Each structure stands twice: as structure tokens, then as C-alpha cells.
Amino acid sequence: PEPELGDLIEIFRPFYRHWAIYVGDGYVVHLAPPSEVAGAGAASVMSALSDKAIVKKELLYDVAGRDRYQVNNKHDDKYSPLPSNKIIQRVEELVGQEVLYKLTSENCEHFVNELRYGVARSDQVRDVVMAAGIAGVGLAAMGLIGVMFSRSKQQKQ
Numbered sequence: 260p261e262p263e264l265g266d267l268i269e270i271f272r273p274f275y276r277h278w279a280i281y282v283g284d285g286y287v288v289h290l291a292p293p294s295e296v297a298g299a300g301a302a303s304v305m306s307a308l309s310d311k312a313i314v315k316k317e318l319l320y321d322v323a324g325r326d327r328y329q330v331n332n333k334h335d336d337k338y339s340p341l342p343s344n345k346i347i348q349r350v351e352e353l354v355g356q357e358v359l360y361k362l363t364s365e366n367c368e369h370f371v372n373e374l375r376y377g378v379a380r381s382d383q384v385r386d387v388v389m390a391a392g393i394a395g396v397g398l399a400a401m402g403l404i405g406v407m408f409s410r411s412k413q414q415k416q
Contacts, residue, residue, distance in 0.1 A: 262319070262330050265346035267371050269331040270323050278367045279322055280350055280374055281330075287319045288350045290360060290367040312360035312367075314353040338376035346374055 262268060262281035270277040279289035290312040319328070332340065340346070359365055368381035 260330060263343070265340065265343040265375060266330045267332050267375055268319060268323075268328055270326050270328040272326055276368070277322075277326075278371045279319070280346070280371045281319070282316065282347055282350055285318050285320065286316055287322055288314060288316045288354060289322060290358070290370050291315045292360075293357065310360055311357050314356050314358060314370075316354045332375070333382075334372065334376055334378075334380075338378055340375050341377060349374055 264281060264283050266281040268279045268281055268287055270279065277289065279287035281287050293311055293313050341349075358370075365379070366381055369379040372381070373379040
């Protein structure tokens with residue numbers, strides 16, 4: 260479906276999701292690293308290496324490049340979206356500004372959720388942290404099992 264003002268746009272990059280907010284007439288606003296060339300698409304992955312980003316207004320077609328995208332207002336059931344005119348007003352005030360960027364706490368998903376809901380959150384970060392925690396617990400359990408198996412083997416000898 261055609262995006263509506265204030266909709267969150269999820270862009271499926273090869274290894275992560277980039278987020279933008281729809282502002283009308285085919286344009287979105289999103290965070291991009293200062294060095295990104297307009298229409299570079301996946302170049303926004305470079306933002307992970309920078310502590311600054313620029314709030315850019317660009318055509319959705321150019322930002323998405325060859326990557327698939329969709330409207331994803333996934334938190335509408337949890338948080339009340341701000342009125343679209345308020346979202347657009349807040350967004351337009353930020354265009355062109357350089358802002359702090361942190362992959363874990365101030366990334367493109369935090370940015371758009373803050374604008375739509377007034378709540379900065381990133382499910383991608385939460386999911387990665389949870390996966391890392393689960394992997395760590397799994398590795399610790401495997402290590403413990405290995406130690407127990409080794410001791411059992413030594414006792415039999």
C-alpha cells in the first residue's frame with residue numbers, strides 16, 4: 260500500500276533493517292552518515308562506523324535502492340502514534356541537522372520510533388543483545404558439560 264504521512268518505512272538491507280519515516284510526495288526522512296552519497300542505498304551501513312549522522316530528506320526510491328521495503332508501524336498497538344501533522348512538523352525541523360549516532364542507542368530505528376511514538380526504541384538492538392546473551396549461556400553450558408565429561412572420563416581411568 261501507498262505510505263501515509265508519518266508511516267515508518269522498513270528497508271530490508273542484506274544484514275540489517277534501515278528505517279525511515281514517510282513525509283509525503285514520495286519522500287522519506289532518515290539518518291545517514293555524513294559521507295553517504297545520495298542514492299547509495301546500502302552505504303548507510305557505514306553509519307555503524309560513525310558517531311554522527313545527518314537527518315536527510317530523500318526520495319524513498321533512492322533510499323531503498325534495490326532493496327525491498329514496506330510500511331511497518333509495528334508499535335501502533337503498544338503506543339499511540341502522534342498526529343501526522345505533529346510528526347511531519349518535528350521531522351521537517353530536523354532535516355539537515357547533524358545528530359549523535361550510536362548503533363546501540365541512537366540509530367535509525369530509535370530515530371523514527373521517537374518521531375512517531377515519542378519512544379526511542381530499536382527491536383533490532385534488543386534482538387541482537389538477546390541472541391548474544393542466549394549464545395553466551397549456550398557456550399557456558401557446553402563448556403560446563405565438557406568439563407563434567409572430562410572429569411567423568413578421568414575418574415573411570
